[in-house]
Amino acid sequence: MGTTTDPHQRDSVTGRVADPAAHARAVRSLFARISGVYDHMNHLLSLDRDRRWRRRVAARLAPETGTVLDLCAGTGDLGLACLAAGRARRVIAVDFVPEMLAGIAAKPGAHDVRPVVGDGLRLPLRADCVDAVVAGFGVRNLTDPAAGLREMLRVLRPGGRILVLDFFRADLAAVGVRRGPPAPVNWALSTLIPAIGRLVARDHAAYAYLSGSMARFLSVGEFADLMRQAGCRDVFVERLTLGIAHVVGGRRG
Numbered sequence: 415m416g417t418t419t420d421p422h423q424r425d426s427v428t429g430r431v432a433d434p435a436a437h438a439r440a441v442r443s444l445f446a447r448i449s450g451v452y453d454h455m456n457h458l459l460s461l462d463r464d465r466r467w468r469r470r471v472a473a474r475l476a477p478e479t480g481t482v483l484d485l486c487a488g489t490g491d492l493g494l495a496c497l498a499a500g501r502a503r504r505v506i507a508v509d510f511v512p513e514m515l516a517g518i519a520a521k522p523g524a525h526d527v528r529p530v531v532g533d534g535l536r537l538p539l540r541a542d543c544v545d546a547v548v549a550g551f552g553v554r555n556l557t558d559p560a561a562g563l564r565e566m567l568r569v570l571r572p573g574g575r576i577l578v579l580d581f582f583r584a585d586l587a588a589v590g591v592r593r594g595p596p597a598p599v600n601w602a603l604s605t606l607i608p609a610i611g612r613l614v615a616r617d618h619a620a621y622a623y624l625s626g627s628m629a630r631f632l633s634v635g636e637f638a639d640l641m642r643q644a645g646c647r648d649v650f651v652e653r654l655t656l657g658i659a660h661v662v663g664g665r666r667g
Contacts, residue, residue: 422623422630429632429640434557441555442511444623445488449513453489456551460658467659468495470652471548471579474663475501480545483508483569485534485562486552489517490527492579496548497523506544508532509552535561539569546570550579554631563644570666576646577663581627582634634660 421436431437448455456464472495475482479502484493487507496502505527509515515529532538534556547566556562566576632640634651641649646664653660 422627424630424632429559429636431557437557438510440623444619445511446513449489449511449517452514453491453517456491463655463658464491465495467579467654467661468492468550469499470654471550471577471661472496472499472501474577474661475499475546475548475575477501478503480504481506481543483537483539483544483547483566484527485537485547485549485566486555487518487529488514488550488552490515490521490524490529492548492550493527494518494521494523497526502526502546504528506530506539508534508537508539510534535565537565537569541568542571544569544571544574546574547576548579549577551581553578553637554580554582554627559632559637560640560644563641563646567645567666572666574666575663576641576665577661578637578641579659579661580631580637581658582631582637582660582662583629634662638662 421431421433421440423432424430445452468491471492475496477500479496482493482496482502482505484490484505484507487493487509490505490507493502493505493507497505503526507515507518507527508530510531510533512531515531518524518527518529530538534552535558547570553559553562570576638649638651641662641664645667647667649662649664651660651662
């Protein structure tokens with residue numbers, strides 16, 4: 415009998431998935447299923463730290479940055495955090511799951527957000543049209559992170575900033591620390607998240623994928639290198655909450 419390739423398996427160097435079409439179908443389906451509980455689960459699983467992480471990203475933008483692209487926007491919380499902090503005048507929220515984008519409409523500040531259904535690897539935007547790009551917990555779902563970075567740079571105006579907030583594999587040397595997240599944190603990421611997903615969201619498979627995607631993705635140092643190779647300058651890494659999450663940022667050169 416032949417073996418079945420895991421469509422979510424990634425190349426250890428480039429981060430590309432083994433089967434882009436199957437991966438995209440599976441990811442779109444699972445986020446459509448959990449769209450109604452997505453925000454609640456984010457706050458629950460992070461013990462509300464996700465709000466603080468988004469505010470930290472927003473604080474790294476210049477005051478009153480013009481148009482901000484919220485890539486892989488989901489329900490729009492990162493772009494809305496930029497608006498609430500006075501760091502964006504308007505937001506274009508792009509995601510390829512319409513059910514997720516539908517959650518933006520009822521939130522404060524939504525009148526300054528333009529939801530757009532689109533693929534992060536083929537953005538339906540013209541070149542040089544946004545002043546900054548932010549992405550929260552979505553780049554990890556792209557089939558080809560390098561291609562996604564090239565698209566971010568294409569639509570970003572020269573000198574504009576890219577800020578990526580995500581769960582990366584631990585890379586202690588990249589952030590200058592000797593220890594990674596404590597063992598209970600690693601246990602929670604690998605075991606507790608799928609269990610809570612089954613009990614609260616009634617979708618074990620979706621949260622097992624989300625947990626597994628952290629282990630399969632690039633390390634924070636590898637992603638920073640990918641940004642440099644794509645043409646970003648002034649690349650930096652910021653460690654958040656014991657290394658559970660990181661912000662990786664840079665500018666279009």
